Amino acid sequence: MEEIRDLWETSWITNMGAKHAELEKNLKDFLGVPSVSLMSNGHMALELCLAAMHLEGEVITTPFTFASTTHAIARNNLTPVFCDIRPDDFTMDASKIEDLITDRTCAILPVHVYGNVCDVDAIDKIAKLYGLKVIYDAAHAFGVKVGDRGIGSYGDASIFSFHATKVFHTVEGGAVCYSSPELGQKLYELKNFGIMDETTVTGIGANAKMSEFHAAMGLVNLRYHDANVKRRQAICSTYTEHLRGIPGLRIPEDEKVPLTQRNYAYYPVVIEKTLFGTDRDEVAKRLAAENIFVRKYFYPLTSDYQCYRDLLPHSDTPVADHIAASVITLPLSPSMEIEDAVRICDLIKTFRR
Numbered sequence: 001m002e003e004i005r006d007l008w009e010t011s012w013i014t015n016m017g018a019k020h021a022e023l024e025k026n027l028k029d030f031l032g033v034p035s036v037s038l039m040s041n042g043h044m045a046l047e048l049c050l051a052a053m054h055l056e057g058e059v060i061t062t063p064f065t066f067a068s069t070t071h072a073i074a075r076n077n078l079t080p081v082f083c084d085i086r087p088d089d090f091t092m093d094a095s096k097i098e099d100l101i102t103d104r105t106c107a108i109l110p111v112h113v114y115g116n117v118c119d120v121d122a123i124d125k126i127a128k129l130y131g132l133k134v135i136y137d138a139a140h141a142f143g144v145k146v147g148d149r150g151i152g153s154y155g156d157a158s159i160f161s162f163h164a165t166k167v168f169h170t171v172e173g174g175a176v177c178y179s180s181p182e183l184g185q186k187l188y189e190l191k192n193f194g195i196m197d198e199t200t201v202t203g204i205g206a207n208a209k210m211s212e213f214h215a216a217m218g219l220v221n222l223r224y225h226d227a228n229v230k231r232r233q234a235i236c237s238t239y240t241e242h243l244r245g246i247p248g249l250r251i252p253e254d255e256k257v258p259l260t261q262r263n264y265a266y267y268p269v270v271i272e273k274t275l276f277g278t279d280r281d282e283v284a285k286r287l288a289a290e291n292i293f294v295r296k297y298f299y300p301l302t303s304d305y306q307c308y309r310d311l312l313p314h315s316d317t318p319v320a321d322h323i324a325a326s327v328i329t330l331p332l333s334p335s336m337e338i339e340d341a342v343r344i345c346d347l348i349k350t351f352r353r
C-alpha cells in the first residue's frame with residue numbers, strides 16, 4: 001500500500017514512469033546483468049526478443065519446457081528443432097546440438113529449467129563456431145548466479161518471467177536482459193508501438209509495457225526475495241532429507257557447477273516405476289486424494305502438443321520422453337510449513353510397492 005501511494009498523487013500509472021525506472025535499475029544490480037528491459041510478461045519478453053534479432057529459419061530448443069518457449073519461436077515464423085535433454089539436470093544436452101545444425105539454423109534457445117544452469121560454456125562454444133545467436137529462457141532462474149556472474153548475463157539475451165507463480169513476481173511481468181545497445185533500442189521500439197517520440201514511429205511494434213502498479217509490486221517483492229529463497233531452501237532440504245535413498249525416486253542432486261547460488265524454484269522428483277512399483281500418474285492421483293497437488297512439469301513435451309505434432313517431423317528425444325512421463329514437482333512455497341513437507345514425504349513413502 002505504501003509503495004503505490006505516490007501513484008495516486010502523480011497519476012502516472014503506466015508508460016515507463018518512476019517505478020518502472022527504479023525496478024529496471026534495481027533488477028540490473030540484483031541480477032548482475034548489463035541491461036534490463038521490463039515487459040508485460042515473460043512470454044512477450046521472449047517473443048519480442050526473438051523479433052528484435054530479425055531471425056529466420058530454425059531454432060534449436062528443448063521440448064522439456066512450458067508452452068511459451070516453443071510458441072515464441074513458432075509465433076516468429078521460426079521453426080523449432082527439438083534437442084534432447086540431460087538425464088541429470090534436464091537442461092539441453094549440449095553434446096546433441098551439433099547434429100541438429102543445418103544451413104537454416106539461426107539460433108539456440110535453451111531453458112534453465114527448474115533454475116538448473118545449462119551447460120553455458122559448451123553452448124557458447126558451439127554458437128560461436130557456427131555463428132548462431134543464443135537466447136536463454138531463464139524464466140525459472142531468477143537470482144541464480146554462477147560464481148559472481150548473474151545467470152541472465154549469458155548468451156546474446158536472457159528472458160525472465162515475473163508471473164505470480166514464479167520465485168520473484170510482479171503479478172504479471174517479465175524482462176529481457178541484454179548487453180547490445182542496438183538490441184535494447186529495438187526492444188523498446190517493439191514494446192511501445194515503435195513510438196520513439198511524439199511524431200516519430202520507427203517500427204511495427206506491439207504493446208508489452210509493464211505498468212507502474214506491476215513495477216511497484218516488483219519493488220516490494222524484491223525486498224523479500226532473499227528471505228523467500230532461504231525459506232524455499234529449508235523446504236527443499238526437508239524433502240531431500242526425507243526422500244533420499246528411496247529406491248525408484250530420483251531427487252535433485254547436489255550442484256554439478258560449484259559455487260552456484262540457487263533459487264530453489266522447483267523440487268522435481270523422477271519416479272522410476274520399475275523400482276518404485278507405482279507410476280507417476282498413480283502417485284499424483286493418490287496425493288491429490290489427500291489434497292496435495294503436485295504438478296506434472298513438464299508433461300506433455302511441447303513437441304507432443306497437437307499444434308506441433310502434425311506440423312514438425314517427429315523429434316528424437318528419448319531422455320525428454322522418459323522424464324516427461326515420470327516427473328512430478330512437489331509443492332513448494334515460502335508460506336509452506338516444514339511439517340507439511342515431512343507429511344508429503346511420509347505419504348509418498350507409503351506408495352512404494
Ligand SMILES: *Cc1c(COP(=O)(O)O)cnc(C)c1O
Pocket residue numbers: 041042043044065066068069111137139140160161162163172173174
Ligand atoms: C512462466 C514461463 C514462461 C512465460 O512467462 P509468463 O510470464 O507466464 O508469460 C516462459 N518460459 C518458461 C520456461 C516459463 O516457465
